[in-house]
Amino acid sequence: MESTLPTTRETCQAADAADPLRRFRDEFLLPEGVIYLDGNSLGARPRTSMATATRVLEQEWGTGLIRSWNTAGWFDLPARLGDKLAPLIGAGPGEVVITDTTSLNLFKTLAAALRIQQVSDPLRKVIVTERDNFPTDIYMAEGIVDFLNQGYSVRLIDDELPLEAALGADVAVVALSHVNYRTGAMWDMTTTSSLVHGGGALVIWDLAHAAGAVPVDLTGAGADFAVGCTYKYLNGGPGSPAFIWVNPSHQDRFWQPLSGWWGHARPFAMEDAYEPISGIGRFLCGTQPILSMALVECGLDVSLEVPMAELRAKSLALTDLFNALVDARLGDHPLELITPLDHERRGSHVSYKHPEGYAVMAALISRGIIGDYREPHVLRFGITPLYVGFTDVWDAVDALFDILENRLWDTPDFRERLAVT
Amino acid sequence: MESTLPTTRETCQAADAADPLRRFRDEFLLPEGVIYLDGNSLGARPRTSMATATRVLEQEWGTGLIRSWNTAGWFDLPARLGDKLAPLIGAGPGEVVITDTTSLNLFKTLAAALRIQQVSDPLRKVIVTERDNFPTDIYMAEGIVDFLNQGYSVRLIDDELPLEAALGADVAVVALSHVNYRTGAMWDMTTTSSLVHGGGALVIWDLAHAAGAVPVDLTGAGADFAVGCTYKYLNGGPGSPAFIWVNPSHQDRFWQPLSGWWGHARPFAMEDAYEPISGIGRFLCGTQPILSMALVECGLDVSLEVPMAELRAKSLALTDLFNALVDARLGDHPLELITPLDHERRGSHVSYKHPEGYAVMAALISRGIIGDYREPHVLRFGITPLYVGFTDVWDAVDALFDILENRLWDTPDFRERLAVT
Numbered sequence: 001m002e003s004t005l006p007t008t009r010e011t012c013q014a015a016d017a018a019d020p021l022r023r024f025r026d027e028f029l030l031p032e033g034v035i036y037l038d039g040n041s042l043g044a045r046p047r048t049s050m051a052t053a054t055r056v057l058e059q060e061w062g063t064g065l066i067r068s069w070n071t072a073g074w075f076d077l078p079a080r081l082g083d084k085l086a087p088l089i090g091a092g093p094g095e096v097v098i099t100d101t102t103s104l105n106l107f108k109t110l111a112a113a114l115r116i117q118q119v120s121d122p123l124r125k126v127i128v129t130e131r132d133n134f135p136t137d138i139y140m141a142e143g144i145v146d147f148l149n150q151g152y153s154v155r156l157i158d159d160e161l162p163l164e165a166a167l168g169a170d171v172a173v174v175a176l177s178h179v180n181y182r183t184g185a186m187w188d189m190t191t192t193s194s195l196v197h198g199g200g201a202l203v204i205w206d207l208a209h210a211a212g213a214v215p216v217d218l219t220g221a222g223a224d225f226a227v228g229c230t231y232k233y234l235n236g237g238p239g240s241p242a243f244i245w246v247n248p249s250h251q252d253r254f255w256q257p258l259s260g261w262w263g264h265a266r267p268f269a270m271e272d273a274y275e276p277i278s279g280i281g282r283f284l285c286g287t288q289p290i291l292s293m294a295l296v297e298c299g300l301d302v303s304l305e306v307p308m309a310e311l312r313a314k315s316l317a318l319t320d321l322f323n324a325l326v327d328a329r330l331g332d333h334p335l336e337l338i339t340p341l342d343h344e345r346r347g348s349h350v351s352y353k354h355p356e357g358y359a360v361m362a363a364l365i366s367r368g369i370i371g372d373y374r375e376p377h378v379l380r381f382g383i384t385p386l387y388v389g390f391t392d393v394w395d396a397v398d399a400l401f402d403i404l405e406n407r408l409w410d411t412p413d414f415r416e417r418l419a420v421t
Numbered sequence: 422m423e424s425t426l427p428t429t430r431e432t433c434q435a436a437d438a439a440d441p442l443r444r445f446r447d448e449f450l451l452p453e454g455v456i457y458l459d460g461n462s463l464g465a466r467p468r469t470s471m472a473t474a475t476r477v478l479e480q481e482w483g484t485g486l487i488r489s490w491n492t493a494g495w496f497d498l499p500a501r502l503g504d505k506l507a508p509l510i511g512a513g514p515g516e517v518v519i520t521d522t523t524s525l526n527l528f529k530t531l532a533a534a535l536r537i538q539q540v541s542d543p544l545r546k547v548i549v550t551e552r553d554n555f556p557t558d559i560y561m562a563e564g565i566v567d568f569l570n571q572g573y574s575v576r577l578i579d580d581e582l583p584l585e586a587a588l589g590a591d592v593a594v595v596a597l598s599h600v601n602y603r604t605g606a607m608w609d610m611t612t613t614s615s616l617v618h619g620g621g622a623l624v625i626w627d628l629a630h631a632a633g634a635v636p637v638d639l640t641g642a643g644a645d646f647a648v649g650c651t652y653k654y655l656n657g658g659p660g661s662p663a664f665i666w667v668n669p670s671h672q673d674r675f676w677q678p679l680s681g682w683w684g685h686a687r688p689f690a691m692e693d694a695y696e697p698i699s700g701i702g703r704f705l706c707g708t709q710p711i712l713s714m715a716l717v718e719c720g721l722d723v724s725l726e727v728p729m730a731e732l733r734a735k736s737l738a739l740t741d742l743f744n745a746l747v748d749a750r751l752g753d754h755p756l757e758l759i760t761p762l763d764h765e766r767r768g769s770h771v772s773y774k775h776p777e778g779y780a781v782m783a784a785l786i787s788r789g790i791i792g793d794y795r796e797p798h799v800l801r802f803g804i805t806p807l808y809v810g811f812t813d814v815w816d817a818v819d820a821l822f823d824i825l826e827n828r829l830w831d832t833p834d835f836r837e838r839l840a841v842t
Contacts, residue, residue, distance in 0.1 A: 031484045038487045045483040053474050053712070061659055062466040063452045065791060066459045074659060101707030103681035104525065111568060131693050136682035136707060139695040143680035147532060150571065156693060182691075231708070238482055238495060238711035259564035260524035261557035270603075270796045272552050272577060274560040286522030286557060287652070290659035291474070292710030370486060375691045 006324040009398075012390035021314055024386045027302045028235070035392045037371040040181075040209055040349045040382030043235030046298035056294045074290050078241075078262075079281065081293065084300045085234070085243055088308075089207060089226065090217030096245045097280050098296055099262075099288055102208055102229045103136045105244040106175065108256040108283050109225035110144050112246065113173035113202045114152070115254045121200065124172035128163070128201070131156040134181040137206055141175060163192070167199030173224075174201050178216065179209035179347030182374050184339040186214065186347045189221040197222065208232060211243070212303050213348040213384070215312055218245060225250070233348070233384060235299030240292050244283050251279050260285035302386065314385035315348045318393055322350050322381060325397040333404045338378065349382040359409040360400075366414070367403075369396045427745040430819075433811035442735055446808045448723045449656070456813045458792040461602075461630055461770045461803030464656030467719035477715045495711050499662075499683075500702065502714065505721045506655070506664055509729075510628060510647065511638030517666045519717060520683075520705050523629055523650045524557045526665040527596065529677040529704050530646035531565050533667065534594035534623045535573070536675045542621065545593035549584070549622070552577040555602040558627055562596060584613070588620030594645075595622050599637065600630035600768030603795050605740075605760040607635065607768045610642040618643065629653060632664070633724050634769040634805070636733055639666060646671070654769070654805060656720030661713050665704050672700050681706035723807065735806035736769045739814055743771050743802065746818040754825045759799065770803040780830040781821075787835070788824075790817045 016022055028044040030036055036044055060072040069075050082096035089096070099105070110127060117124040127141045138154070145152035157166045163174070174196045179186045189205060196203040207228030210216055212235075218226050226245040230236035255276040261267045262284035265277045276282035319339070326335060336353040340346050354360055357377040364371060364379075371381040381396065403409055437443055449465040451457055457465060481493040490496050503517035510517070520526070531548060538545040548562045559575070566573035578587045584595070595617045600607045610626060617624040628649030631637055633656075639647050647666040651657035676697040682688045683705035686698045697703035740760070747756060757774040761767050775781055778798040785792060785800075792802040802817065824830055 029483050031486075034486070036486060042482075042487045042490075044486070045478065049482075050475070050478055053478055054471070056659075057466065057471055057474055061463075061470075062450050065452075065455070065457060065465070066463045066793060067786070067791070068659070069463075100521070100525070101681070101709075103683075103707035104521070104679060107679060115568075134682075135685070135688075135691050135693065138693050139680045139682055139685065142695045143676070143678040146676075146680075147536075147678035148569070229708075238477075238489070239708045239714070240710060242707075255564070255567075257564040257568035258525060258528060259560045259567075260522070261555075261560055262524075264556070264560065267556075268796065270556050272556065272559050274563045286524035286663075287650075287660045288522075289661060289710035289713030291716065292713040293660070295712065365488070370488070372487060375689065 005328050007321070009391065009394045012394040015390040019314065019389065021306065021310060021385055022389065024302060024306060025389070028387045030387060034368045034370060035396050037369065037381040037383065037388065037396060039384030039387070040213070040232050040380070041372055042238055043232055043299060043384070044387055045237070046235055046302055048298045048301070049237065049295050052294055052298050053291065056291050077290065077293050078284055078288060081296050081300065082243060082280070084297065084304065088216070088303060089211055089228070089245065090219045091245050092219065095248060095280055096243055097284055098230065098241050098243050098293060099284050100242055102206065102227050102242040103140050104258065105227035105242050105283070106137055106140045106204065106206065107144060108244065108258055109204045109227060109246065110141060110173060110175065111256050112250065112254055113204065113225065114144070114148070116202065116250065117172040124170055124201065125152045126155050126168070126171045127152070128155045128157060128166050128171050128174040130176060131158040132180060132182065133177050134206070134208065137175060137177065163195065167196065167201060169200065171199060171201040173204060175204040175206065177206040177208065179214065181209050182338070182378055182380070183351055184347045184349045186210070186345050188344065189216070189223065193221045193223050209347055209349070213315065215308050223247065230296045230299065234296070234303055236296035237292060240296050241288055244280070246280055246283060251282070255282050258285045262286060306386065311385050315383055316343050316346070318383045318385060318388060318390065319346060319348065319350050321390060321393050322383065322397060325394065326352070329397060329401045330404060348384065349380055351378050351380045353377045354379055356409055359414040360403060362414040363403045363409040364399060367399050369399045426749050428742065430812065430815045433815040436811040440735065440810065442727065442731060442806055443810065445723060445727060446810070449808045451808060455789045455791060456817050458790065458802040458804065458809065458817060460805030460808070461634070461653050461801070462793055463659055464653055464720060464805070465808055467656055467723055469719045469722070470658065470716050473715055473719050474712065477712050498711065498714050499705055499709060502717050502721065503664060503701070505718065505725065509637070509724060510632055510649070510666065511640045512666050513640065516669060516701055517664055518701050518705055519651065519662050519664050519714060520709055521663055523627065523648050523663040524561050525679065526648035526663050526704070527558055527561045527625065527627065528565060529665060529679055530625045530648060530667065531562060531594060531596065532677050533671065533675055534625065534646065535565070537623065537671065538593040545591055545622065546573045547576050547589070547592045548573070549576045549578060549587050549592050549595040551597060552579040553601060553603065554598050555627070555629065558596055558598065584616065588617065588622060590621065592620060592622040594625060596625040596627065598627040598630065600635065602630055603759070603799055603801070604772055605768045605770045607631070607766050609765065610637070610644065614642045614644050630768055630770070634736065636729050644668065651717045651720065655717070655724055657717035658713060661717050662709055665701070667701055667704060672703070676703050679706045683707060727807065732806050736804055737764050737767070739804045739806060739809060739811065740767060740769065740771050742811060742814050743804065743818060746815065747773070750818060750822045751825060769805065770801055772799050772801045774798045775800055777830055780835040781824060783835040784824045784830040785820060788820050790820050
């Protein structure tokens with residue numbers, strides 16, 4: 001069997017030794033004995049995070065107290081960190097803020113898009129999104145149409161109803177995930193944005209599984225809105241605040257309904273009428289969790305050091321390797337690759353269906369190979385080139401081989417529990 | 422002049438020495454040389470916060486990684502900490518969650534209230550709130566009616582239009598701040614809730630300046646909804662997540678429109694139709710900032726140790742002392758008390774208007790007496806009995822006396838800058 005292998009563990013070790021991105025692994029603190037293939041769900045902890053947390057707690061909160069809103073720059077964090085993130089998604093300065101959650105930011109962009117259409121083309125009352133989208137994106141769309149209750153509706157695209165067929169004259173906005181959370185399939189952002197615009201609709205991109213993982217050029221693609229999260233490939237920490245980008249051509253057209261004081265033109269004038277600030281700032285709402293937000297900078301600082309082309313090349317090499325090793329060693333097992341093979345259509349994780357996926361992932365995790373499981377039957381492996389290497393991929397597939405060949409997953413324990421739901 | 426004083430510094434020192442709550446000051450880390458009278462804006466740092474942050478960063482994020490959603494209880498934090506907070510506001514277990522921001526939680530409760538009325542009494546389309554409310558509460562109400570755009574509107578009560586007069590047959594919901602952010606004036610929650618119900622409307626209480634500061638009994642008052650923040654008197658840290666309570670009789674009536682996956686009955690089933698979980702959980706939306714949320718527990722643990730009746734008695738004694746000292750020593754200055762003298766109508770801060778309020782507060786802050794300034798012309802002093810003592814009040818008024826008597830505020834520097842906007 002070894003003769004059919006595309007490579008050897010020694011070759012993987014040599015590839016790691018020659019990898020120009022290898023040094024970035026030292027920017028993260030990973031536990032001994034763990035191969036972490038879940039950075040697409042929760043990124044690893046940057047080395048600098050403890051020092052940042054200590055600074056915020058001791059100097060800024062403890063000593064600066066209320067003064068730190070000014071002296072430590074807390075007021076400016078959403079915009080300052082948004083500016084830092086902007087180049088990673090093809091946005092300009094002043095176009096992005098870090099705030100709230102991806103779900104809430106999606107609500108804001110959906111509301112803004114519906115309002116734009118209400119004025120320019122009021123018969124457009126359909127939100128199109130993907131049946132296979134991350135569920136919260138669908139739920140937020142359902143929430144907004146249920147709330148508006150004026151003939152608005154949600155239309156789900158799938159194999160039976162592809163995007164082209166869904167783009168009728170009634171469509172206001174299309175909300176798509178650039179990289180699918182389950183399959184890792186990636187839309188061509190430029191072609192798809194043009195297609196949506198050609199149909200008279202606006203397009204929102206959810207970059208949760210894309211930002212920091214694949215090249216993104218919102219401006220070049222002519223996108224209208226984008227939202228995404230900072231705790232996956234951007235390593236901001238558990239539940240760190242999300243981001244929102246609105247094409248400058250739309251920013252000042254309307255105010256979004258989550259119109260809290262942080263989006264006001266003069267928040268401390270304490271006026272009783274809302275007047276939104278010009279620009280992306282009007283997509284802010286309330287006071288943000290400063291400690292969780294401050295840590296976003298640690299992850300961004302690492303991502304900004306890495307040339308995206310090199311990151312992408314390594315990501316594709318690693319996911320190719322994963323697929324090739326699974327093909328060579330596990331072809332006899334009921335593992336079904338659901339991630340596109342085409343580089344142009346693949347994000348930075350690979351997923352397989354296996355009838356006992358839940359128990360198999362539990363068995364892997366018990367060995368320190370941490371991927372995750374997603375219904376239905378999906379084993380998901382996040383390949384984060386900042387801290388995953390070629391030997392890690394070898395060892396992960398090797399463990400998977402051992403578990404499947406010897407049915408090590410087939411214990412009551414692994415069938416019943418999974419640390420990662 | 423000394424003969425007219427209500428007390429002496431020595432008596433204040435004796436009062437501190439005899440104070441049964443004095444020991445709680447050691448639960449907080451305050452900088453040397455600071456008298457902190459802004460706990461109503463940002464609470465002080467609990468002694469245990471660094472250990473909690475270290476645990477979350479090193480053990481939970483760093484070592485546990487994605488597994489910590491289960492093994493460290495991250496999934497349960499909003500509900501578990503909500504249960505901890507509940508007794509401080511007269512709520513029961515399973516009735517409160519910690520999540521998002523006060524502004525966003527107000528949006529959820531406004532949306533739920535409007536929906537309830539839409540079904541039971543569809544002509545009720547007015548949101549009543551206070552012209553003098555914290556502005557974000559007004560702005561969120563304006564945002565929701567602008568978005569719905571179906572005849573909904575906002576009606577502001579003030580001296581010309583008191584609540585009684587505003588309660589017409591068109592009113593759906595009344596949103597009030599239990600303690601006013603600027604004046605410290607407090608509504609009688611029971612009487613007022615009854616008044617609103619008598620007018621056929623629902624009532625939402627914003628407890629931002631009340632929770633942890635004054636006795637609150639939402640259940641006893643028959644309130645419908647409440648929101649509030651954890652970073653003021655509850656000492657959760659800068660921008661720590663807010664809370665939301667919905668009377669159990671309303672919780673399952675509708676789903677609120679910010680219907681993210683955290684409010685779904687089966688979030689990990691990845692279904693494409695939203696089905697809200699029963700109970701307060703449906704007021705959750707997206708993934709929360711875990712580090713900022715975890716620190717909420719440090720502050721709650723202190724507040725839960727303190728008998729509310731003793732806390733309230735000390736708060737009133739301190740604010741009485743503040744007023745008495747200002748009356749005795751500063752009667753000749755243009756200081757106008759805007760906080761009610763009546764104990765039943767006062768929260769836990771005192772506020773004075775002064776024509777040069779901005780510069781006066783800057784001068785105070787430069788001496789380490791940290792209160793804050795609010796437009797127009799308001800000097801605001803938060804009296805947090807957990808870490809403010811009688812001698813602190815003496816020293817603060819003494820500094821104010823010196824600054825006003827000697828016009829020490831009257832420098833270009835103090836006129837132009839203020840660390841706390």
